[in-house]
Amino acid sequence: MTGVPRIAVLALQGGVAEHVEMLRELGAEPVPVRSAAALSSGPWHGVVLPGGESSTMDRLLRRFRMRDPLAELITSGVPVLATCAGLILLAERIEDPAPGQTSLGVLPVTVRRNAFGRQVDSSREEVSTAFGKVDAAFIRAPEVTAVGGDVRVIARRGSSPQGAGAVVAVATDQVIGMSFHPELTHDLTLHSEFVRRAHRQRHA
Incomplete structure (x- = not known):
């Protein structure tokens, strides 16, 4: 495809296909990446870090020598969309890491894994975000317990972004x-904002 933003979708583990489908629907070119060589095949105009199991993703990133190239790509300034485990991967600090678990440490937030219960406690809810209401699935979702730098809270569970609920979505420029999965409900709200940013990156 030409003339559209090219998006690297981390595809080591977790929910990849839904993100790919939605990005295509929004007119982007998603490319699943499973190796350091694939990451180096840019240019990239955005990166998606999907949900899944965060400690497994961390181990696979290190095993396949993808951790540093991925961190470098993100710190280069390309737009990033991260859901659930992807948010944990970005965080500077994990309150309750699995044994040996690390993160990319590129977003100044602290997260607590599995903050809303186990798999059996999964739920589907409407979440009010700074970009609009989102039909969201919560599955062993993390909570953002602290933010720093230029990170903005854009959604709280059961409340408005300015309310008192647990922080479940954040953003920077x-x-x-x-924390949740809009890709599992096929809600395009946040993906649309991400693709708009990727278009700007492509034309920068």
């Missing part, structure tokens, strides 16, 4: 990170 580069990153949109959320």
Whole structure:
């Protein structure tokens, strides 16, 4: 495809196909990446870090020598969309890491894994975000317990972004990170904002 933003979708583990489908629907060119060589095949105009199991993703990134190239791509300034485990990967600090678990440490937030219960506690809810209402699935979702730098809270569970609920989505001018899964409900709200940012990156 030509004339559209090219998006690297981390595809080591977790929910990849839904993100790919939605990005195509929005007119982007998603490319699943599973190796350091694939990451080096830019240019990229955005990166998606999907949900899944964050400690497994961390181990695979290190095993396949993708951790540093991925961190470098993100710190270069390309737009990033991260869901659930992807948000944990971005975080500077994980309150309750699995044994040996690390993160990319590129977003100044602290997260707590599995903050809303186990798999059996999964739910589907409407979440009010700074970019509009989102039909969201919560599955072993993390909570953002602290933010720093230029990170903005854009959604709280059961409340408005300015309310008192648990923080479940954050953003900067580069990153949109959320605890929940809009890709599982096929809600395009946040993906649309991400693709708009990717278009700007392509034309920068």
